[in-house]
Each structure stands twice: as structure tokens, then as C-alpha cells.
Amino acid sequence: MRLTFKSVGSEWYKHRLTFAAAMILLAFMILFGRLFYLQVVEGEEFRRLSQNNCIRLRGISPARGIISDCNGTILVDNRPSFNLSIIPRDAKPKAETLERLLQYVHIPEETIAAVIDGKNGTAAYNPVLLKKDMNRDELAAVEVHKFDLPGIVVDIQPKRHYISRHAAHLIGYLGEISPDELKSGKFPDSRSGDYVGKYGVEKAAEKYLKGKAGGKQVEVNATGQVVRTLLTVDPVSGDNVWLTIDIELQKKAEALMDGLVGALVAVRPDSGEILAMVSSPSFDQNGFVDGMSHGEWRDLVSNPFYPLQNKAVSGEYPPASTYKIVTAMAGLEEGVIDAHTTFFCPGYYQFGDRIFRCWRKGGHGTVNVQKALAVSCDVFFYQTGQRLGVDRLARYAEACGLGQPTGVALSHESSGLIPTSAWKKKRFGVSWQKGETLSIAIGQGYNLATPLQMAVLTAAVANGGTLYRPQIIRKRENALGEIVYECEKEVVRRLPVGSKTLEIIKKGLWDVVNSPRGTARLARIDGIDISGKTGTAQVFSRKNEDTSWKEITLDHLKPHAWFIAYGVRHLDQIAVSVIVEHGEHGSSTAAPIAREVIRAYFNQPSKAISSSLGR
Amino acid sequence: MMVDRRLIQHFDWGLLFLTLTICAIGLLALHSAVSADLDGAGRSFFFKQMIWYGAGFVAIGVVIVVDYRNIDRWSYIIYGGVIVMLIGVLVFGKIAGGSRRWLVLGPVTIQPSELAKLAVMIILARYFSRRVKPQGFSLWELAYPSMFVLLPFFLIVNQPDLGTGLTIILISGSMALFVKIERRTFIFLGMLGSIIMPIVWFFLKEYQQQRILTFLNPNRDPLGAGYHIIQSKIAIGSGMMLGKGFLKGTQNTLSFLPEQHTDFIFSVMAEEWGFIGASLTIFIFLAVIILGLNIAYRCKDPFGTILSFGVVALIFWQTFINLGMVMGLLPVVGMPLPLISYGGSSVLTIMICIGILMNVGMRQFPSD
Numbered sequence: 001m002r003l004t005f006k007s008v009g010s011e012w013y014k015h016r017l018t019f020a021a022a023m024i025l026l027a028f029m030i031l032f033g034r035l036f037y038l039q040v041v042e043g044e045e046f047r048r049l050s051q052n053n054c055i056r057l058r059g060i061s062p063a064r065g066i067i068s069d070c071n072g073t074i075l076v077d078n079r080p081s082f083n084l085s086i087i088p089r090d091a092k093p094k095a096e097t098l099e100r101l102l103q104y105v106h107i108p109e110e111t112i113a114a115v116i117d118g119k120n121g122t123a124a125y126n127p128v129l130l131k132k133d134m135n136r137d138e139l140a141a142v143e144v145h146k147f148d149l150p151g152i153v154v155d156i157q158p159k160r161h162y163i164s165r166h167a168a169h170l171i172g173y174l175g176e177i178s179p180d181e182l183k184s185g186k187f188p189d190s191r192s193g194d195y196v197g198k199y200g201v202e203k204a205a206e207k208y209l210k211g212k213a214g215g216k217q218v219e220v221n222a223t224g225q226v227v228r229t230l231l232t233v234d235p236v237s238g239d240n241v242w243l244t245i246d247i248e249l250q251k252k253a254e255a256l257m258d259g260l261v262g263a264l265v266a267v268r269p270d271s272g273e274i275l276a277m278v279s280s281p282s283f284d285q286n287g288f289v290d291g292m293s294h295g296e297w298r299d300l301v302s303n304p305f306y307p308l309q310n311k312a313v314s315g316e317y318p319p320a321s322t323y324k325i326v327t328a329m330a331g332l333e334e335g336v337i338d339a340h341t342t343f344f345c346p347g348y349y350q351f352g353d354r355i356f357r358c359w360r361k362g363g364h365g366t367v368n369v370q371k372a373l374a375v376s377c378d379v380f381f382y383q384t385g386q387r388l389g390v391d392r393l394a395r396y397a398e399a400c401g402l403g404q405p406t407g408v409a410l411s412h413e414s415s416g417l418i419p420t421s422a423w424k425k426k427r428f429g430v431s432w433q434k435g436e437t438l439s440i441a442i443g444q445g446y447n448l449a450t451p452l453q454m455a456v457l458t459a460a461v462a463n464g465g466t467l468y469r470p471q472i473i474r475k476r477e478n479a480l481g482e483i484v485y486e487c488e489k490e491v492v493r494r495l496p497v498g499s500k501t502l503e504i505i506k507k508g509l510w511d512v513v514n515s516p517r518g519t520a521r522l523a524r525i526d527g528i529d530i531s532g533k534t535g536t537a538q539v540f541s542r543k544n545e546d547t548s549w550k551e552i553t554l555d556h557l558k559p560h561a562w563f564i565a566y567g568v569r570h571l572d573q574i575a576v577s578v579i580v581e582h583g584e585h586g587s588s589t590a591a592p593i594a595r596e597v598i599r600a601y602f603n604q605p606s607k608a609i610s611s612s613l614g615r
Numbered sequence: 616m617m618v619d620r621r622l623i624q625h626f627d628w629g630l631l632f633l634t635l636t637i638c639a640i641g642l643l644a645l646h647s648a649v650s651a652d653l654d655g656a657g658r659s660f661f662f663k664q665m666i667w668y669g670a671g672f673v674a675i676g677v678v679i680v681v682d683y684r685n686i687d688r689w690s691y692i693i694y695g696g697v698i699v700m701l702i703g704v705l706v707f708g709k710i711a712g713g714s715r716r717w718l719v720l721g722p723v724t725i726q727p728s729e730l731a732k733l734a735v736m737i738i739l740a741r742y743f744s745r746r747v748k749p750q751g752f753s754l755w756e757l758a759y760p761s762m763f764v765l766l767p768f769f770l771i772v773n774q775p776d777l778g779t780g781l782t783i784i785l786i787s788g789s790m791a792l793f794v795k796i797e798r799r800t801f802i803f804l805g806m807l808g809s810i811i812m813p814i815v816w817f818f819l820k821e822y823q824q825q826r827i828l829t830f831l832n833p834n835r836d837p838l839g840a841g842y843h844i845i846q847s848k849i850a851i852g853s854g855m856m857l858g859k860g861f862l863k864g865t866q867n868t869l870s871f872l873p874e875q876h877t878d879f880i881f882s883v884m885a886e887e888w889g890f891i892g893a894s895l896t897i898f899i900f901l902a903v904i905i906l907g908l909n910i911a912y913r914c915k916d917p918f919g920t921i922l923s924f925g926v927v928a929l930i931f932w933q934t935f936i937n938l939g940m941v942m943g944l945l946p947v948v949g950m951p952l953p954l955i956s957y958g959g960s961s962v963l964t965i966m967i968c969i970g971i972l973m974n975v976g977m978r979q980f981p982s983d
Contacts, residue, residue: 008747008748008749008917010915012749013911013912013917013920014912016793016795017908017911017912017920017924020789020793020908020924020927021905021908024901024904024908024927024931025901027931027935028897028901028935030944031897031935031938031939031942031944032894032897034939034942034943034944035851035885035890035893035894035897035942036890036894038848038851038852038942038943039851039852039854039855039856039885039889039890039893040855040856040890042852043852043853043854043855043856043890044855045852046848046849046851046852046853046855047852047853047855049849049853050849050850050852050853050886055845055846055849057842217842217845
């Protein structure tokens with residue numbers, strides 16, 4: 001193909017080139033025009049902005065959501081903290097300014113030295129923190145002498161304020177975000193130096209409580225003072241969280257547990273909402289916000305009773321006689337016993353060549369399942385357990401929610417332990433001995449449960465057989481007051497039990513409190529229907545089962561005291577589980593505590609009866 | 616010997632002079648832009664750019680020697696080579712700044728997407744020059760060359776490099792419009808374009824969408840991309856008439872400007888040299904373009920004419936988009952200012968373009 005004109009002449013091209021040239025000229029006219037506008041028309045304004053004044057970006061921290069109890073009583077809010085910073089580039093002359101500053105505010109030497117040594121470069125425009133949380137005198141002095149202190153900036157940061165010192169474990173606390181957390185990608189909007197929830201609801205609802213940071217473009221003058229704000233992006237406050245707990249009930253429960261080591265959980269059987277959660281001993285969350293001395297921190301972590309641990313969800317204890325509910329359930333449903341089956345308890349039971357004792361030396365005589373629950377006869381349950389075998393017991397225990405986390409929205413929840421023969425083989429390499437089943441049947445041995453698990457189980461028995469997921473957050477409102485979340489009861493599963501069996505068990509539990517030989521007569525309240533079960537968890541295993549129930553004088557060897565209960569008045573119910581470490585007897589130590597909590601619950605004038613959720 | 620003298624006679628000295636001037640301006644601007652951190656990184660940019668200028672002039676020398684009509688013969692080879700390089704980038708390219716655009720060949724790092732602009736331009740010039748007619752091209756006739764455009768376009772947009780991809784589309788579109796499109800095809804494509812725009816919107820990455828939205832309203836994002844546009848305008852505007860003086864630009868030295876040695880280098884110049892210096896620079900670019908158009912005007916064969924026009928289109932679009940962007944008229948896209956922004960592959964590409972213009976201009980003898 002020849003590179004010559006075929007169908008168009010050179011004039012045609014020239015024509016089009018001329019048109020193209022005109023378009024290009026037009027485009028350049030636009031560019032010149034714009035340049036003229038920026039440099040000549042608005043030049044003065046831009047010059048002013050660039051030379052004498054500078055534009056800076058300042059972040060605005062969002063207000064963290066407020067935490068209240070179920071009735072709206074505020075438990076945690078924010079207070080302003082005044083932080084002092086220096087912008088090295090603006091603080092000329094640096095050394096003199098710092099000296100003047102030290103007249104008004106105390107600042108540690110190392111901080112001052114670091115600023116003086118600091119490099120002068122582009123980073124010199126970023127503020128360097130000198131002191132956090134100035135007190136009022138310091139703040140007043142700095143503000144008054146502002147003009148003598150170029151480059152010194154006071155900035156308000158919201159700080160967490162734990163008003164009520166109660167429910168510390170449930171509410172949790174904040175801490176500075178760690179490098180690992182930043183890297184993990186779970187905190188996309190956070191930067192180094194931000195405070196994030198580290199424990200409890202503060203952590204569980206971090207995403208919602210945090211809100212969204214805003215910022216502003218400010219114009220600052222030669223000394224770094226903000227002259228005017230150019231543009232603002234408002235921060236979005238975090239959602240406010242309403243917990244399910246009732247603060248009055250919580251206070252009462254904590255007062256009852258004061259001085260003791262242990263936990264208490266109160267829950268609504270019809271919905272799974274937690275009304276109170278206590279772990280004793282507790283701690284002051286404000287220490288995490290205001291800063292603790294080295295000594296204070298050391299005391300907290302080396303305290304042998306572990307105040308930082310939430311025993312309600314992390315503490316694992318042998319359920320002891322409270323477990324007999326499971327054994328009874330399993331025995332009746334599997335048909336190895338029925339309502340009329342009786343065993344004779346002489347105070348001991350011989351299995352193979354070993355003697356298993358009942359807690360009552362003289363024995364209970366002939367008992368059926370209902371009576372056995374009421375008086376907590378070990379022998380009855382040894383025999384029932386033996387007929388069931390450990391694996392069947394384990395199946396029922398797990399169906400009752402034991403041996404697995406309840407799924408409550410708190411971190412560090414323990415699963416407890418429900419042994420099976422396979423488990424033992426895997427763990428110890430040794431087969432299961434039939435005799436061990438007997439200990440399991442009365443809740444000793446390898447069995448472990450948390451107070452929360454027992455409370456949820458008690459609630460399920462109370463409500464007729466439904467295990468609900470424990471709820472800790474009742475609702476969330478955004479900054480505008482709109483409800484963005486309301487909790488709904490969530491069924492985890494139904495208890496592995498028919499209504500007839502449940503009736504029998506409930507009768508037995510009622511007898512525990514109300515019949516003459518019941519082990520928890522101390523828990524009675526006039527006018528309120530209370531049923532429950534005591535438990536005494538051994539702390540160490542006896543060398544031989546022959547040792548009788550001697551008085552143990554060493555406190556740390558005394559057994560733990562359990563009591564689980566539910567109270568009913570008219571249509572309203574509450575379920576409670578209490579454990580007192582080394583409390584010795586469930587009946588005398590734990591039961592009265594549960595009783596008072598139940599009494600307080602029903603006597604409350606402002607109790608919201610209508611707040612059963614999502615029928 | 617006779618041919619040599621005629622070549623020298625018709626050599627476009629004006630274009631050479633303008634090119635040297637731009638390079639000089641470029642070095643001054645770059646020196647100022649990197650003066651803020653003259654520790655290591657800054658220095659190396661300056662010297663590297665000088666070396667690229669040198670290589671560019673060598674390239675011009677090479678390009679001039681061979682008659683441009685031979686480029687027509689090698690157009691497919693050039694195109695194929697560039698496509699291979701683009702695929703190479705996707706497979707084992709170097710990643711920097713969130714995208715994969717470079718090929719490392721020993722001590723040299725090149726950006727094939729820059730060369731792709733040349734390759735597409737040459738292929739289109741070849742195709743169009745053989746089939747020009749007065750009524751213009753129909754849709755069908757445009758479909759075939761479109762494939763040559765779309766292949767590198769998609770390879771480049773996947774790097775991701777939307778800016779360069781856009782440039783290729785603009786150059787191709789300009790060349791097609793230049794050789795005329797049938798009226799009804801033109802209308803049809805116009806309508807197609809307006810339907811495709813919203814679809815393209817969905818394919819854009821989040822940050823690219825943000826850029827366009829921020830451009831339409833910089834106040835929308837005063838803390839992010841809007842901040843950079845505002846800073847650039849301040850830098851330019853604060854130059855006023857006479858500028859703040861060489862190396863005295865405060866916006867520049869305080870590092871308010873991002874990418875000040877590449878995309879935003881004009882802002883540095885405008886701050887320091889004022890309206891006088893900045894408009895002079897823009898004028899020099901305009902002059903280069905006019906000279907290029909003049910070469911196309913004088914050219915007697917379709918291939919040369921269309922090829923020169925393509926070069927002019929490339930230089931025009933890059934200049935217009937970069938200047939428009941830093942002055943706040945267009946959204947922020949990665950677009951180097953020809954010969955002044957730092958970047959070896961870009962410098963080389965523009966120099967080759969200049970070389971092509973000179974090549975065409977030199978060989979328009981009255982006797983042919």
C-alpha cells in the first residue's frame with residue numbers, strides 16, 4: 001500500500017488541523033485564566049494563608065457512648081481531661097518558652113529533655129504531649145499566660161469516668177491500644193494512643209461505644225494559636241448502651257458478697273437477661289483511667305484472690321450437689337429410675353471394695369428422687385449415677401449447657417468441664433473407672449462449672465425447660481436518641497427433659513427450701529415461692545473416702561459453698577446462683593445471700609415488670 | 616551527502632531549543648522540590664532525572680536517524696513488544712505505593728504503560744492513514760482498531776493506573792476524531808458513552824470514586840484528598856505575580872504538598888516564580904504543541920500527519936490534565952507534567968515523541 005493520498009486531499013487535513021489548533025488554544029486559555037485567577041485575583045488571600053498563617057489538621061475525639069443500667073441510671077460517662085502539648089516549630093524560642101511553662105505546670109525532666117533534643121523537621125508541626133490531665137490550677141495558669149507561651153496548646157480529651165464502682169467486671173475498663181491490636185485489623189479507625197475497651201462490656205461493645213472521630217481544618221497564626229476554624233467534620237458520638245442489670249440489685253448483691261471471695265449471678269428466667277453479676281473481690285476501674293502507681297498495680301495482680309478475674313464467667317468450680325439436678329434428670333429420662341424408685345441410705349454405699357460416704361453420717365433411710373433432692377442424699381445419686389454411667393451423665397450435662405461456654409458477650413468465658421470416658425483416655429491415657437462415676441454423679445471429681453452456667457441452668461428449670469442465651473446489653477441508642485438495637489431472647493436449646501420429669505425435679509427443689517428436712521430452710525421468705533439446691537464443693541480430694549466430715553480449721557482447705565435458687569411471685573421470676581469460696585456449707589453461707597437478693601428483687605418499687613422481651 | 620544537508624536544512628531548531636528550555640526549567644523546579652530533604656533521597660532524584668534527560672536526548676538522536684516511514688513497518692513489532700512488557704508487569708512487576716506498574720531490568724526500572732501510549736499511537740496512525748475518507752469512519756471500521764486500544768487499556772487499568780489508561784483513551788479518541796468519525800456513528804458513540812459512564816462508576820475502586828466526588832466538592836473531604844487540592848491551590852496562588860523566589864516556597868519546604876517532585880511539581884514552580892514564571896512555562900508547552908501542529912500541517916503523507924497529530928495529542932492531554940488537576944479544575948489523577956515531573960519512563964517517552972516530530976518535520980522535502 002502506497003503512503004499517498006487516496007481519497008482525501010492535503011487541504012482536508014489542514015482544515016482539521018486548524019480546527020484542532022483552535023480547540024487547543026481554547027483549552028490553554030482556560031488554563032491561563034485559572035492561573036490568573038489563583039495568582040492575581042485571589043493571590044493576596046492565598047499568600048496570606050501560606051505565609052503568616054498555616055492550615056493545620058486537628059482531630060476531634062468522639063464522645064464515647066454512655067453506659068447505664070436497665071432503668072437508665074448512668075453508670076459510666078465521660079469527663080473532660082485537659083492535656084498540654086507543645087508544637088516545637090511554633091514555640092520559638094523553645095528553651096525559654098519551656099522554662100516559663102515550668103513555672104505554672106510541673107512536667108517531668110525526661111519529657112522536657114526529649115522536646116529540647118527533638119529534631120527540627122517537618123514533624124515539628126505535630127504536637128508533642130507534655131502532660132495529661134492537668135488540674136484546674138495548672139489549667140488556669142496556662143490559659144492566663146497564653147500569650148507568653150507560643151506553641152503551647154491545651155486540648156480537651158474526653159476521659160472515661162466510672163461513676164458507680166459496681167459491676168466492675170461486667171462493665172470492664174479501657175486501656176491504650178496495643179501494637180498487636182493495631183496490626184490485627186480489628187480496630188480500623190483507631191490510631192496509636194487511642195483508648196479501647198479491654199475487658200467487659202467496654203470491650204464487647206467497643207465498636208458501638210467508640211463513635212467516629214471528626215476533625216477540623218484550622219488556621220493558626222505564627223505562634224500556633226488557632227485563629228479560626230475553616231472547616232469542621234463533626235465527630236459522631238458513640239452509641240449509648242443500656243445494660244440488663246439493675247444497679248440497685250447489683251449494689252445489694254455486692255454488699256452481701258463484700259469481704260467474701262466468690263461470685264453471684266442473677267438472671268431473668270423468661271429472657272436470659274442478667275440482672276446482677278458480682279465477682280468478689282472487685283477493683284476500682286477508675287484506676288485504669290487515671291493511672292495507678294506501680295505499687296497499686298502490683299497489689300492488684302499479686303492479690304491471691306485475683307480481683308481482676310470475673311469469677312462469674314471465668315471461675316470454674318466443682319458444682320457439687322447442685323449437679324444432682326442433672327443426675328436426677330438423666331435418671332428419670334433414661335428410665336433407670338422413676339418417681340417412685342427408692343434406695344436405702346444407711347450413710348454409706350459400698351461399691352466394689354470401696355466405701356462411698358453420704359454427708360449425713362447416720363444416713364437418710366429410704367428415699368425417692370424427690371426426697372433425695374430435698375435432703376441431698378449422696379447415696380441415692382451414687383446408685384442412680386452408677387446405673388447411668390459417666391457417658392450418659394455427660395450427655396445430659398452437656399444438654400443442660402454445662403461443659404461449654406454460654407455464649408455471653410464477655411471475653412474470657414470458661415467452658416467448665418464435663419468428663420467422659422473418651423476424655424479421660426485422651427487426657428490421662430488411663431481408662432475410666434466405674435467408681436469415679438459415683439463422684440461425678442454428686443458433682444465432685446473432674447466436674448467443673450461456672451456460676452453463670454449454673455444460673456442459666458437454674459433459670460431453665462424455673463421457666464419450664466428453655467436454656468436462654470445470657471444477655472448483658474438491653475438496648476443501644478445512637479447519639480440522636482434513636483434505638484438501634486434491642487435485645488431479644490435467644491433460645492440456645494431446650495433441656496433434655498419432659499414436663500413430667502421437670503415437675504418432679506421442681507418439687508424436689510421446692511422441698512429443699514420448704515420441707516422440714518430440706519437443706520436450705522434458711523432461704524425461706526414469706527410470700528415468695530423459693531426453690532433451690534445447695535452444694536458443698538470439696539477443695540481437695542481426700543486420701544481415702546473413709547475420712548469423716550471433720551471440722552477443717554485451715555480456711556483455704558474449706559470447701560466452697562454453692563446455692564442455686566429461683567424465686568417466683570405471681571408471674572414474675574428470678575434465678576440466682578451464688579458461690580462463696582471456702583464458705584464451707586452452701587446452706588449456711590450461700591443460701592442466705594441468695595435469699596436477700598431475691599427479697600430485694602421482689603421488693604423493689606421501681607422494678608420494671610413489663611420488660612419481658614419479645615414474647 | 617545531498618540528503619543529509621536537506622535534513623539539516625529542515626531540522627526544527629525551534630523545537631530543539633524549546634525542549635532544552637523545558638529540561639532546564641525542569642531541573643530548576645526539581646531541585647527546589649527536593650531541597651526540603653537534601654539528605655539522600657532528594658539528591659538522587661535530581662541526578663537521576665539529569666541522566667534520564669541525557670538518555671532522552673540520545674533517544675532523540677536515534678529516532679531521528681531512521682526515516683519515520685519505517686516506523687509504519689515496525690508498528691506491530693513495537694506494539695507486540697509493549698504488550699509483552701505489560702503482561703510482564705502483571706506477572707512479576709515491582710510493587711510500589713499500592714500498585715504494580717514497574718519492570719525492573721537490572722539497574723533500570725521502567726514503566727511500560729508510558730511506552731504503551733507510543734505503541735497505541737503508532738498502531739492507530741498506521742491503521743487510520745490507510746483508510747481515511749471524507750465521510751469519516753463508521754462504527755464497524757472503528758471496532759477493529761478499538762481492540763488495539765482496549766487491550767493495553769485493561770492491562771494498565773488493572774495495575775491499577777487509571778490515569779495512564781485514561782490518557783490512552785484520550786489520545787486514541789483525539790486521533791479518531793481528527794480523521795473524522797461518521798456523524799451518525801459519532802452520535803451513537805456519544806449516547807453509548809453516557810450509558811457506560813454510570814457502569815464504569817461501579818467498577819471504580821473506592822478511592823477513585825472518592826477522588827471524583829471530592830473534586831466535585833473539595834469541601835466534602837477537607838481532611839483527606841480535599842486537603843491536598845487546597846494546599847496546591849494555596850501554593851500556586853501564594854506565588855502571586857512575582858513568586859516567592861527560588862528555593863523560598865514555604866508550602867513546598869514545609870511539605871504541605873504531596874508528590875511535590877512528581878504530580879504537583881507545577882505548584883512548586885508557581886509558588887516560587889509567580890504568575891510571570893508559571894504562565895511563561897505554560898506558554899512554552901503551548902509553543903511546543905503549536906510547533907508540533909505545524910509539522911503535521913507541513914507533512915505531505917497521511918501516516919506522518921496522523922502520527923504527528925498523535926504526538927501532539929499525547930503532549931497536550933498530559934499537560935492539560937496535570938495543570939488542570941493542580942489548579943483544582945480536574946480530579947486528582949496520577950499524571951506527570953511532560954519532562955518536568957520526575958520519572959524516567961515519562962521523560963523518555965516524551966523525548967521519543969519530540970524525536971518523532973523532528974523526524975517527520977525534517978523529511979518534508981518540497982520535491983517529494
